[in-house]
Amino acid sequence: MSKTTITETTLTELIENSPRLRNVKQKLSKHKHGSREYYQALYSNLVLAKSANYKEYIRQQSVPLPGTDHVKGFSAIYRNSISPEKLVSAIDSNLNTGYKLFSMAADIFADNDCLGERVYDKSTGKWSDHYVWESYKQVQKRSRDLGAGIISLVNGRRNKPFDSTDFIVAIMSTNCKEWILTDLACQTFSLANTSLYTTLGEETSEYIMNLTESPVLVVQSSNLLKVLSYVPQLKNLTTLISIDDLSDSELRNINENFLDGVKLFTLKQVERIGSLLKLDPIPPTPDSLYTISFTSGTTGMPKGVELSHKHLSSAVAFGKSNFDLPSVELTKTKQHYELCFLPLAHILQRELTAISLSSGFGCGFMHIPDPSYLTECLRILKPTIMGVVPRILTKMESGIKNSLNSDEVSMITKNIAHNILDAKLSRFQSRGGPDDSLINSFVYHKILIDKIRHQLGFDNLEIMIIGSAPVSNETLMFMRSCLDIGIKQGYGLTETFAGLCIAETYERDVGSCGAPGVCCEIRLKSVPAMGYDAEKELKGEILTRGPQSVIQYYKNPDATKAAIDKEGWFSTGDIGFIDKKGRIHIIDRVKNFFKLAQGEYIAPEKIENSYLSNCPEITQIFIHGNSLETFLVAIIGIEPASLLETLSSHYGVKMKGLFPEELVNRINSDRALKVKVLTLLNRNVSKLQGFEKVHNIHVGIEPLKIEDDNITPSFKVKRNKCAKFFEDEIKRMYKEGSLIKSNKL
Template sequence: MSDTQTLIENRPPSVATLFLDRVESTPDREAYRYPVPPASGKGPDEWRSYTWGEAAERVFAAAAGLIELGVEAEQRVAIASNTRVEWILADLGILCAGAATTTVYPSTNAEETAYILADSGSRVLIAEDATQLAKVRERRGELPELAHVVVLDEAAAAPAEGDPEGWVLSLAELERRGAARLEKEPDLIRKRVAAITADQLATLIYTSGTTGKPKGVRLQHDCWSYMARAIEASGLVTGEDVQYLWLPLAHVFGKVLTAGQIGVGHVTAVDGRIDKIIENLPVVKPTYMAAVPRIFEKVYNGVAAKARAGGGAKYKIFQWAAGVAREYARVSQDNYRRTGKADAPAGLTIKHAIADKLVYAKLREAFGGNLRAAISGSAALAPDIGFFFSGAGIHILEGYGLTESSAASFVNPGEAYRTGTVGKPMPGTEVRIADDGEILLRGPGIMQGYHGLPEKTAEVLEDDGWFHTGDIGELSADGYLRITDRKKDLIKTSGGKYIAPAEVEGQFKAVCPFVSNILVHGADRNFCTALIALDEPTVTGWAEENGMAGKPYAEVVASPEMHRLIEGYVQRLNEGLQRWQTIKKFRILPRDLDVEHGELTPSLKLKRPVVEREYKHLIDEMYAGSREA
């Protein structure tokens, strides 16, 4: 048996067990960093730390406090909060109490929050602030099982008229009660953790449904224990790494990173404020971080816009350097595949060195200067953007997984990564491609099923453990997976041609620096069209250079000049497509798509049915007068 197999097969029953082991083996090592804004509200944040031992004090106190509130094994405790260190400590407290965490996005409205809490049977809600507390106060009549709300923000934890006695308390009060209980029963948490079995429910994550109510994905303790060991066995991260974690922890992608950290024992800097990412990176200086493709697209568009604003010469230098980066990445990755050395011909190497001094070095510095690799997941990254960053020395390792598979089913293997693929299966995960191209997965990371929905579970999970992902893909001879599309998102034109819209959309994002989101439409039509949403900061910069400074965004994007500009990029896109894939008509949307309007999921994935329904009039307009209309 290999060391990898031994590590995975001898995994403990839960991440709670792993956490206790980590605290015992490295109590004085730094575990978490977190920002504290200045009292005045002005100036930079102060970053503070917890060692593993200090984190454990808070985790154990929270766990004992939940037990004191009457929480029992596998009962659900929900968390509705942005990403912050208290989210992680609370989640570990829930797991160490033997309970299960229900995750709720803080952006979820009151109606859906109440649905998730009721459907999960959550007994306690850990709410970030007054906003989250107000949602459940408004719906308290629909939540008879919700016995308590624990508020992270102590000032917001005051009871209101109509609250049952003791219904609201602060996290600080919960921890005080827990600490008092631990004084009487010092072994309480260790006993609870020792009683956890691998098949016990650990987490309920509700998928963001594009239609109908969200489904609760049941992930057992063994899923996270397996993921922690598989990440450790992959060798992608070490105990010396510093991770910058900003992803929503209500999402499985963010959640799996917390499990991996406990297994490996490195430092994690936690701050979910997206508007602070650019400011935080040079301070945190991470060696690795995970992100969704939209973040890399925004960085790329931002760099391109800055170069354009610097004048024609600067923009030409950037375009040249971007071309060199892509060529260098393609050649060096191809050479690594053939010879095991990521090198390039002398002429290209010289050009790359010049471009590095002019462009790439500044880009790496913006990421903190120490970034070894970035992991991209949740949606497809346009290959041209991946090759650009790769050539610039920011190695983006694409990965793949679903909520139902605990997120990390595939990841690119370090130096042997291949842009445009999602890499190889994590150790211990099996994959096969069905006759219709669907990707099937089996392994310890696969869910138990959908909460209270046995029929829905049976639709995707076979008796022998194979899970139907709903994604279409291809496996290379040496095991690298390429995702081509969602099975349900494939477009079949009225002429019988199949089109993968995500592939066309990704190519457009690589050629057009102004785009934020694009939706390609064409199912049962005789040609393809597109709805295009533009990036507001980039558009604002362009407007200032083109005599429209100060005009509202909606007016700028509706202008004939902007239409001509985007039309040029659509033509460039079409030059690289098959005839039936080309975009014959497009419309620019009056605003960007966002989570608040329900057009994107909290992990920034496009909700196609929502967008197509909202902008049906524009789609109908594009097909008006065609032979099918």
């Protein structure tokens, strides 16, 4: 493979030197570079596609680099069309670490709401109906005190100098204000951190703690009992910090009776210690390790991805150059808000929160980490930006459709609603861009859209970010139509600090993951065994390189060597297709294929993605097949309301009032009904060949669960675990045989 040179730049240098961005350059020229006014103007003009000729950009979003299309087995190298000569590693040379990004935000947006939570009132037994906020200035002070407390306590207990930064801070907590405070504290003192999923088993948590040799664990009290049971196996642990307050007697009891050689403190105690010490920050460099993010492996123990502050700063640059939020003056709020909903142990939420906290947004947290409380919190916070996974979107879609088709809604109202949605859908399918028409603003919004948005808490929502798994085009277009918002579907991995590419907000032809961002380059590699030709068809395994891409795995040279070649290309394992506009479409997964009895090769992830992308009635799917059988079976998670509506409209099946569990039991026990469900699903995946379609199913509401170790925390299927867990159901389906052999596929 011939070598190509990567030259890096910053967004401000790109703006200065690119003729396509001269309008932004002119706006910035009014201010002194490095001044507060300069960065305020910069932050308001960072969406590069909108700053250039947008129509021209939409037509060609990424371009092949000249002279890179001659390597056998590979496509040309593709870069974003706005910056084909250089890759972006930061917004500005003064903003090339997480510490600098937050410090700048704390200077510009000192009095803005920063971190907010709902407060529990013990006297009433209720949670507040509003968010209580701490400002950027307050959060900056608290995070510095906390960081000073952590570094002094841990080093004191290790008999190391107070300024030693050679240890890793572990965090085990659901999303909360203290999680972010700990992360910012680590950034302030050049401490790397790692996050443990609260749903991980004891074995995995032990593995990560011992691999990282972490001497300190910041933990919620709800997980404290679990942690205490395996503290003796944590060889390097010296300090436990409880996020929640504990009484003096509780602290004394735990320290005296449950801990040996380990000391438990509360976070407030550590913060107070730090405030008394008043240690100066130890700012990180771009090459400083920011976090070790453990990928939720589908087989074996997870791999630790080393992500530096350079990775963080380039990920923030990627986000801020793509998230086209309106200026605050044009919104109903004094600033932008984000609901920190996805787990912070998930790299996508880390990226979104980093973007928010470098932009002066307010980050709110759910009072109870349970999706059933999501709408309640949304109605109170009313965010302007939010990240979700597809199954949340499909649940919202199902709820809206169910509400519109309810027996309580008059036929006239139903007809008006459906006419509006049909008009919106037709408009978005015929042309791109936001709907600025008068009929939309003064009729559609007043009659329907504002009411739907209000019910969901999306009164102020401007952008929704979708990641982690495929979502159907039908769902994307329906949600865009009934909410009249921008929905951006992206693609990325832990190894690329989440977003690697992201779709344009109001594109007419939805379904892609957009072009590679300005912080990376990609190329495709042919996979002959799976029939993918990168040279001729622009289909193959996605390889990526650049400031956002991983350099190595933590203490795992074998994994590093297997995934990253000598030129720095990281093999994602995902099969992609590059369309004429230079956008990426994810179509398959490398290596996950097997052979059926008749000799046909099956790529299960491609099939699963096809069902998930085209069947809004389902939220989960695990495809199973083996060389002794001639057909595929599946474990499927259904969206009850959506499935009931589809069954009613296609077959006249009336099952109103059924509880979800009753519906599941009815489908699994009634062969004729199961055939109807399967036929509906298979109609939606017409592009699959007959042998790729599912012939029998077992359904559940959420059959694949993290706590059962069937899926990873980022919702990837653990195939071997699923096959064992659902062994009885799989045997039963094969014994029952194909439900559709007599039907034409």
